[in-house]
Amino acid sequence: MNKRYYSLDVFRGATVALMILVNNPGSWAHLFSPLGHAEWHGLTPTDLVFSFFLFAVGNAMAFVMPRLREAGDAVFWKKVLKRTVLIFGIGLLLNWWPFVRWEGDVLAFKHWVDPEDPERGIRIFGVLQRIALAYCFASIVVYYLKEKWVIIVSAILLLGYWLLCVVFGGSDPYSLAGWFGTAVDKDVLGVAHLYRGEGVPFDPEGLMSTLPAIVQVVVGYLTGRYIRAQGQVGWLWPRLQASAEPRYKMLAGLFVVAALLSLLGLFWGLEFPINKKIWTSSYVLYTSGLALFTIGVMIWFIEVLGKRNWLTRFFDVFGKNPLFIFVLSGVLPRLLGLIRIPMGVDDSGGTRYTTPLRWFYTEVCAHVPGPPEVGSFCYALAFLALCWGICYVLDKKKIYIKV
Secondary structure, eight states, X not given: OOGGGHHHHHHHHHHHHHHHHHHOOSOTTSOOGGGSOOSSSBOOTHHHHHHHHHHHHHHHHHHHHHHHHXXXXXHHHHHHHHHHHHHHHXXXXXXXXXXEEEETTEEEEOOSBOTTOTTOBOOOOOHHHHHHHHHHHHHHHHHHSOHHHHHHHHHHHHHHHHHHHHHHSOSSTTSTTTOTHHHHHHHHTOGGGSOOTTSSSOOTTOSTTHXXXXXXXXXXXXXXXXXXXXIOOOSSHHHHHHTHHHHHHHHHHHHHHHHHHHXXXXXXXXXXXXXXXXXXXXXXXXXXXXXXXXXXXXXXXXXXXXXXXXXXXXXXXXXXXXXXXXXXXXXXXXXXXXXXXXXXXXXXXXXXXXXXHHHHHHHTGGGSSSSHHHHHHHHHHHHHHHHHXXXXXXXXXXXXXXX
């Protein structure tokens, strides 16, 4: 990406860094409230991270799509389908990884469907799978349709999803029990392959809630296209002096649209509650507005005022290998979880084991003074620092792993 859009690199890197931070606490039982998801309706800062990443995917698409249009349909379909299959496949393998688990003192294979419990198995969907599908369908929409029709299709998806929730939902269509998407996921994917983090089979990245997520990518694309066409933002202040007005107009446009989307999302949320877990249409609009506002602020400080420092560099490093480091942040804990460290004898007389990362948390981070949330957060920061170090080395060696 051209360095004139360095702020978009920083934005993408920041979303990846925050995804790693919130996904790797020392203990899920000890979280500062902003670092946990809303229980159901509502929003926390953590609930912004995934939507911001989809928005960033759309931003990047705005810089690639012109080249794909020039190359023609065959190249477009080859590129998009290959990337979709690879990202989806990596996400699926990550859910299965490391393919074995400890059962007592024996490493047992993780079956696609548990032979002893046919309602449990490997989850099919997840974060990367949603990214893959949203990217794929958003790419098709923006490649074949003019901007006017892109907006119309986006509106149809958001309104249509709302209608589906109302018509096919239960008496409380926006509740965990009443949301219609779970029935679809059970029929198509099977109960064994659904997420159970809510205590029942329910997938927050399932089929139906992917529909509004497509719009999140589209909004990011339209934003990137607008910045490309209107901004041409230089990062040195003397360059800005020559033609400041167009750049101020571009930023004003971003902030106006950000306010409109956020307000529309809030008003719609009075009827169709803002909810990340079922990815409501109001959630899409509200978080897209906040993403636009954040991009505008970053452009103002980084590009216009030329404010580059250790913080922008920290996030920029993550932005160079975003998918790779996100996958690694999932692979590494699972792999290290196979290493067992003896920790004495348990109450039944058997050997008590821990893992390297668990040992680091319980023996080091958990002893940091303060409430247990502090130690849990310190562990998350340490893990994030490890991931940053890996990204930094790759960047220094000019190694950029792309899918």
